[in-house]
Amino acid sequence: MNFSNIQPPFLNPVVPFTGSIQGGLQDGLQITLNGIVLHSGGTRFAVNLQNGLGDQNIAFHFNPRFEEGGYVVCNTKTKGSWGPEERNMHMPFQRGNPFQLSFLVQSKEFQVSVNGNFFLQYIHRVPFHQVDAISVTGAVGLTNISFQPSGFWKATTAPMTQTVIHTVQSAPGQMFSNPVIPPVMQSGPTYPIPYFTSIPGGLYPSKSITVSGMVLPSAQRCGSCVKIIA
Ligand code: GAL
Numbered sequence: 001m002n003f004s005n006i007q008p009p010f011l012n013p014v015v016p017f018t019g020s021i022q023g024g025l026q027d028g029l030q031i032t033l034n035g036i037v038l039h040s041g042g043t044r045f046a047v048n049l050q051n052g053l054g055d056q057n058i059a060f061h062f063n064p065r066f067e068e069g070g071y072v073v074c075n076t077k078t079k080g081s082w083g084p085e086e087r088n089m090h091m092p093f094q095r096g097n098p099f100q101l102s103f104l105v106q107s108k109e110f111q112v113s114v115n116g117n118f119f120l121q122y123i124h125r126v127p128f129h130q131v132d133a134i135s136v137t138g139a140v141g142l143t144n145i146s147f148q149p150s151g152f153w154k155a156t157t158a159p160m161t162q163t164v165i166h167t168v169q170s171a172p173g174q175m176f177s178n179p180v181i182p183p184v185m186q187s188g189p190t191y192p193i194p195y196f197t198s199i200p201g202g203l204y205p206s207k208s209i210t211v212s213g214m215v216l217p218s219a220q221r222c223g224s225c226v227k228i229i230a
Pocket of ligand 1: 061063073074075082085
């Protein structure tokens with residue numbers, strides 16, 4: 001698999017955000033947004049997969065609205081005119097909560113997943129290869145937008161080569177008793193890189209964080225870090 005022409009991620013994009021997608025959309029491409037729904041900045045946010053950096057031609061407008069119990073509007077805008085709305089009366093996002101939102105491009109539709117769970121599909125109204133930009137607006141903060149091309153998942157679910165175990169210590173040199181977990185060969189869920197997530201319960205002595213993965217042939221360096229976000 002050649003990963004050299006992957007669109008690099010947008011890191012900490014400031015909303016409202018618009019960015020080009022190099023090479024446009026391809027069948028099998030997955031776009032993943034990690035972020036948090038804000039309490040401020042209105043009652044809606046939107047992700048638009050669109051043609052160009054303007055807002056006149058939007059192939060897929062994905063628009064969660066925290067109104068009337070919460071629902072999600074999907075639509076297409078062509079030459080400035082909205083088409084008929086498709087409304088999903090479920091709300092998979094919660095204000096104040098982090099989320100992971102993925103758009104998988106398939107030949108007939110976009111498949112949308114939220115926090116790893118399939119949420120809805122949207123049948124293409126315009127050819128998806130017209131899409132060459134993404135924009136995000138509204139009450140949302142983003143840590144990253146990343147792109148996983150077709151074949152990425154197959155390549156990254158190859159047998160694991162290494163398991164790294166970080167153990168939290170209470171003070172330098174003082175290690176709390178922790179069951180010895182030998183490095184194991186295992187496969188499990190895969191995540192888009194760069195991957196950001198919160199740590200439920202935070203850190204405390206004896207807590208272990210295990211990072212398993214495969215170093216890509218094209219890799220020059222890789223790493224992990226734990227950030228404290230106040
Ligand atoms: C309109 C709204 C637009 C867009 C559109 C979708 O009412 O002003 O921002 O969400 O609905 O159909």
